[in-house]
Amino acid sequence: MATALKINGKQHQIDLPDDVPLLWVLRDEVGLTGTKFGCGVAACGACTVHIDGEAVRSCQVALSDVWGDVTTIEGIGSPDAMAAIQQAWVDHQVAQCGYCQSGQIMQAAALLAENPAPSDADIDDAMQGNLCRCGTYPRIRAAIHDAASKLKEA
Amino acid sequence: MASVGKILRRTFLIGSAAIVGGVAFGAYYVSRPAANPLKPGDGQAALNPFVLIDQNGVTLFAPRAEMGQGVQTTWAALIAEELDVDLDQITVLHGPAAAAYYNSALIGEGLPNKGYDISDFQHNLGEALGVLGKTLSLQVTGGSTSMKDGFERMRQAGASARETLKQAAANRLGVDRSELKTASGHVIAPNGDQIPYTELATEVAKLEPIGAPLRDPSEWRYLGQTQPRLDMVEKATGTAEFGVDVRLPGMKFAAVRMNPKLGGAMSGYDDSAAKSMPGVEKVVDLGTGVAVIANNTWLANQAVEAIDVDWADAPYPPDTEGIFAKIAEAFDEAPNSTMRDDGDVSVTPDGATEITAEYQVPYLAHATMEPMNATALFTGDALEVWCGNQAPTLIKFRVANTANLDTEAVQIHTTYLGGGFGRRGELDFGEIATKVAMAMPGTPVQTTWSREEDMRHDYFRPGAIARMRGAVQDGKAVLIDGKVAAQSCTQQAVTRYTGMPGAGPDKVLVEGFFNQPYAVPNYRMSGHIAKLDVPVGFWRSVGNSHNGFFHETFMDEMAHAAGQDPLEFRLELMKAEHAPSAGCLEAVKEMSGWTGQAPDGVGRGVAFTYSFGTPVAQVIEVVDEDGTIRISKAWIACDMGLALDPENVKAQMFGGMMYGLSAACYGEITFAEGEVEQYNFPDYDALRMHTAPQVEVRVLETNRHMGGAGEPGTPPSMPALGNALFDLTGERARKLPLNQQFNLLI
Numbered sequence: 001m002a003t004a005l006k007i008n009g010k011q012h013q014i015d016l017p018d019d020v021p022l023l024w025v026l027r028d029e030v031g032l033t034g035t036k037f038g039c040g041v042a043a044c045g046a047c048t049v050h051i052d053g054e055a056v057r058s059c060q061v062a063l064s065d066v067w068g069d070v071t072t073i074e075g076i077g078s079p080d081a082m083a084a085i086q087q088a089w090v091d092h093q094v095a096q097c098g099y100c101q102s103g104q105i106m107q108a109a110a111l112l113a114e115n116p117a118p119s120d121a122d123i124d125d126a127m128q129g130n131l132c133r134c135g136t137y138p139r140i141r142a143a144i145h146d147a148a149s150k151l152k153e154a
Numbered sequence: 155m156a157s158v159g160k161i162l163r164r165t166f167l168i169g170s171a172a173i174v175g176g177v178a179f180g181a182y183y184v185s186r187p188a189a190n191p192l193k194p195g196d197g198q199a200a201l202n203p204f205v206l207i208d209q210n211g212v213t214l215f216a217p218r219a220e221m222g223q224g225v226q227t228t229w230a231a232l233i234a235e236e237l238d239v240d241l242d243q244i245t246v247l248h249g250p251a252a253a254a255y256y257n258s259a260l261i262g263e264g265l266p267n268k269g270y271d272i273s274d275f276q277h278n279l280g281e282a283l284g285v286l287g288k289t290l291s292l293q294v295t296g297g298s299t300s301m302k303d304g305f306e307r308m309r310q311a312g313a314s315a316r317e318t319l320k321q322a323a324a325n326r327l328g329v330d331r332s333e334l335k336t337a338s339g340h341v342i343a344p345n346g347d348q349i350p351y352t353e354l355a356t357e358v359a360k361l362e363p364i365g366a367p368l369r370d371p372s373e374w375r376y377l378g379q380t381q382p383r384l385d386m387v388e389k390a391t392g393t394a395e396f397g398v399d400v401r402l403p404g405m406k407f408a409a410v411r412m413n414p415k416l417g418g419a420m421s422g423y424d425d426s427a428a429k430s431m432p433g434v435e436k437v438v439d440l441g442t443g444v445a446v447i448a449n450n451t452w453l454a455n456q457a458v459e460a461i462d463v464d465w466a467d468a469p470y471p472p473d474t475e476g477i478f479a480k481i482a483e484a485f486d487e488a489p490n491s492t493m494r495d496d497g498d499v500s501v502t503p504d505g506a507t508e509i510t511a512e513y514q515v516p517y518l519a520h521a522t523m524e525p526m527n528a529t530a531l532f533t534g535d536a537l538e539v540w541c542g543n544q545a546p547t548l549i550k551f552r553v554a555n556t557a558n559l560d561t562e563a564v565q566i567h568t569t570y571l572g573g574g575f576g577r578r579g580e581l582d583f584g585e586i587a588t589k590v591a592m593a594m595p596g597t598p599v600q601t602t603w604s605r606e607e608d609m610r611h612d613y614f615r616p617g618a619i620a621r622m623r624g625a626v627q628d629g630k631a632v633l634i635d636g637k638v639a640a641q642s643c644t645q646q647a648v649t650r651y652t653g654m655p656g657a658g659p660d661k662v663l664v665e666g667f668f669n670q671p672y673a674v675p676n677y678r679m680s681g682h683i684a685k686l687d688v689p690v691g692f693w694r695s696v697g698n699s700h701n702g703f704f705h706e707t708f709m710d711e712m713a714h715a716a717g718q719d720p721l722e723f724r725l726e727l728m729k730a731e732h733a734p735s736a737g738c739l740e741a742v743k744e745m746s747g748w749t750g751q752a753p754d755g756v757g758r759g760v761a762f763t764y765s766f767g768t769p770v771a772q773v774i775e776v777v778d779e780d781g782t783i784r785i786s787k788a789w790i791a792c793d794m795g796l797a798l799d800p801e802n803v804k805a806q807m808f809g810g811m812m813y814g815l816s817a818a819c820y821g822e823i824t825f826a827e828g829e830v831e832q833y834n835f836p837d838y839d840a841l842r843m844h845t846a847p848q849v850e851v852r853v854l855e856t857n858r859h860m861g862g863a864g865e866p867g868t869p870p871s872m873p874a875l876g877n878a879l880f881d882l883t884g885e886r887a888r889k890l891p892l893n894q895q896f897n898l899l900i
Contacts, residue, residue: 040604
């Protein structure tokens with residue numbers, strides 16, 4: 001039996017077993033490859049998406065357990081119309097290999113939605129589940145602060 | 155072609171005889187230019203292997219892989235500087251795997267000199283030797299060579315394209331080429347009319363390319379300036395295509411399990427449970443492992459895990475202790491190389507104080523964020539492979555061989571790399587994906603490794619041991635006698651790539667050990683090769699990654715034995731030997747406000763490594779926070795001569811440092827019953843947002859020759875941290891990782 005999911009504002013009928021994690025529904029079934037596979041055990045954050053605005057590790061949420069509307073990196077902005085947080089990533093030239101950055105951005109977006117002016121300690125707390133092997137952390141931190149101040153002005 | 159194996163071995167494991175042979179061989183081939191691999195269609199002009207101009211604009215076929223180091227952007231800037239196009243008008247694509255993309259600089263790195271003392275003669279010899287890269291079809295991204303390699307060639311490509319476009323316009327307008335100017339992708343006529351380059355594509359295609367002298371650096375608009383990275387918007391919006399993101403019509407998804415007893419055979423398996431699991435289409439016998447093809451990667455992985463496999467033993471001692479005992483045995487044999495032997499180390503000078511120390515570092519995994527993967531489509535008489543890789547020509551040879559096809563029947567598509575660090579220079583992921591796809595001809599199959607499979611089937615950074623003896627007198631080092639023992643990743647890689655045993659002195663094993671710019675009168679550094687079959691390979695900065703720790707921890711120990719400040723002690727030995735190196739130390743001294751005295755609860759350490767042509771000094775600060783130690787700050791100074799994109803260089807420097815610090819704090823691959831004991835990031839963690847230091851980088855430009863950027867930030871980070879921990883606690887760090895000795899913040 002197909003499962004109904006709302007992803008980035010669009011309804012989908014998913015014909016996969018109930019226990020397939022949301023990550024693999026998005027990537028292999030819906031074709032939304034912006035959300036990345038890194039570890040499969042919620043240890044790296046590369047697969048972070050929003051469910052009803054909350055940042056979750058999509059590798060740990062079974063298809064049948066998805067409790068709300070799903071937003072992925074593709075849903076918050078596009079190359080022609082980037083979200084403020086994505087623009088801050090570009091302005092600060094954050095990415096190196098770039099593989100973890102979808103997850104970093106989704107985690108940071110959820111942080112800013114909850115806390116519009118995060119301190120360094122708040123950023124440490126919110127972002128420490130997101131691994132970056134290129135070590136882009138200083139620029140991620142700067143981009144989050146910058147996005148926070150831009151969003152405040154807006 | 156037997157000579158390829160021979161030359162490859164010589165060039166990886168360089169000795170003086172190989173240079174002589176190499177030059178002659180290379181000179182013969184250099185007279186025959188490599189075939190242009192771009193086959194322009196109607197209305198397109200491929201002016202050289204790098205630039206394609208058509209009605210849609212200017213496309214750069216970047217022959218180097220973008221794995222986060224910004225190479226595409228800087229190569230585009232090199233072209234744009236001469237071609238007079240705006241940087242954002244250029245489209246950058248990975249070039250097809252083709253012989254014309256030889257990596258000329260990689261071979262030059264093999265010369266048996268220290269690097270920093272290179273003479274103009276040797277520099278030119280290095281340039282000349284670069285042609286060997288072409289004869290080997292060595293299209294490789296590695297060794298921090300991309301900028302050295304591209305600096306001349308890409309600008310020449312741009313200049314030649316510009317002048318040929320001007321000639322096409324001159325022919326059309328009936329004027330002399332010298333009357334024309336160029337700007338922003340247009341040829342400008344004497345009357346001010348502008349002809350877009352794209353309109354000239356058809357005409358220019360009929361002309362022979364025209365050579366032109368390169369512009370003086372004083373005229374540069376892009377080079378030496380920070381450019382916005384061309385891949386940044388894609389990477390901020392989830393639209394950058396990595397290997398694992400390739401999607402083709404009708405594509406299937408596969409998961410794989412290879413023998414965890416690395417190099418061991420597969421004795422048999424029972425797939426009866428797996429076959430009937432949801433989504434499963436096929437179980438594939440890979441000879442030394444199994445794969446499952448399904449309609450979803452996760453379902454494939456569930457099924458492959460359900461196969462009961464009987465694995466045969468690995469060809470190395472089953473546990474870490476036994477492996478390190480074999481490494482230590484290598485000290486009993488004659489050294490493989492002694493690339494530095496100054497003065498006489500056999501006697502300790504009268505009145506000098508002798509010190510000794512032994513150090514040990516573990517095997518390490520690369521742990522790229524994107525696990526190994528590749529997508530293959532096999533049709534019986536042709537093969538296409540999509541993957542992020544650092545060596546497309548080598549992959550092409552390997553998968554052609556796997557599929558029993560001519561290389562002409564194989565196409566390699568290189569995507570973005572979700573991290574490389576040396577891992578994606580290997581060929582296994584392409585070979586496995588090819589074998590899987592061959593089980594389902596006509597259907598594209600993407601084979602993705604689980605994180606566990608990736609972590610436990612790496613070509614690891616070799617574990618290594620160093621035995622150091624030194625002497626200090628009157629506050630100075632007067633003797634260093636060092637021995638390092640480890641497996642040879644170069645010899646093993648040569649065997650892997652060519653099927654022929656590697657031999658000869660291995661410079662990579664002792665890089666960062668023998669070639670450091672310290673004026674010590676009695677100075678001998680030897681490398682001993684451990685005979686072991688643990689799979690090992692090239693990990694960011696390679697031999698420097700262990701030797702930096704050994705050399706610079708020992709320098710610190712000697713400074714303390716001499717009663718000197720560790721930064722001043724190094725500076726004193728370096729000043730007369732290599733000024734740019736001393737300049738880096740002086741820079742971090744000033745940046746960090748180094749006084750040699752850190753307050754209570756704070757420790758500071760300094761280290762320096764010259765690698766890949768670039769001297770790098772780092773100061774690391776640690777703080778004790780209620781018994782937990784946090785890395786709080788880092789200062790880095792580097793001097794690569796000419797920094798083509800300074801902000802990108804800074805990113806590479808602090809990124810390289812973070813990679814090294816991650817390994818120093820937590821990184822360790824260990825073995826039990828022949829299998830790697832680490833499975834995933836919880837067992838093999840790295841620095842994270844809250845454990846990464848604040849960092850300040852200074853880029854100096856006094857060095858006479860251009861150095862690399864991607865790797866030199868890694869080696870000094872580990873000893874700088876160990877030395878800082880000594881400053882804080884009084885305990886010397888002689889073994890990595892450091893979380894086993896110190897209460898580090900996690």
